[in-house]
Amino acid sequence: MIRTSELDPNFKDEVSKELGGWEISRCFACGTCTAGCPVREIDDKYNPRKIIRMVLLGMREEVLSSEFIWLCSTCYTCYDRCPQDVHLTDIMTALKNIAVREGYMHPSFKEQARLVLEFGRLYEVEDFDNKKREKMGLPPVQKTIDEVRKVVKDPAIAEVCE
Secondary structure, eight states, X not given: OOOGGGOOTTHHHHHHHSTTOTTGGGOOOOSHHHXXXXXXXXXXXXXXXXXXXXXXXXXXXXXXXXXXGGXXXXXXXXXXXXXXXXXXXXXXXXHHHHHHHTTOOOHHHHHHHHHHHHHSSSSOOOHHHHHHHHHTTOOOOOSOOHHHHHHTXXXXXXXXXX
16 A cells, blocks of 8 residues: 655656666656566566656655665666666666665675675685685685775775674
8 A cells, every 4th residue: 555645756856866867757667677577587576667666656765675676687688678768777776876875775785895894805715715725826815905995994884884
């Protein structure tokens, strides 16, 4: 059930002002994006046509707090097939950017940010890994990359990891 008091009529305008979101109003819900979407075949929660409809209706909170905006694999199937030339992958990126600014972030991205802050890479290098590399004649890998950690030590990034 949709409560009209909870709808944000300016949400589509906010998305259209975001980089990549300007074509949101061109969609006429033909369903071509949904029919060709490989993610949709695996997970019914991801429905590009429904997501655009929710944005156009102004269902801001539901869209930004949902997990489904993070499921787009950016395969560009919808991008190539859309008869209205709506670049859905760009719109999904715009929605993700707005969601992050509003404090919504998928846990997997939080974990990636935490790992980069801690190790300077997306995985921890153990002594075991370096011993295997040594046996293969490869040089050891540093356990942490301090230069990368310094770059991402920005307070805004650290805040996202919490």
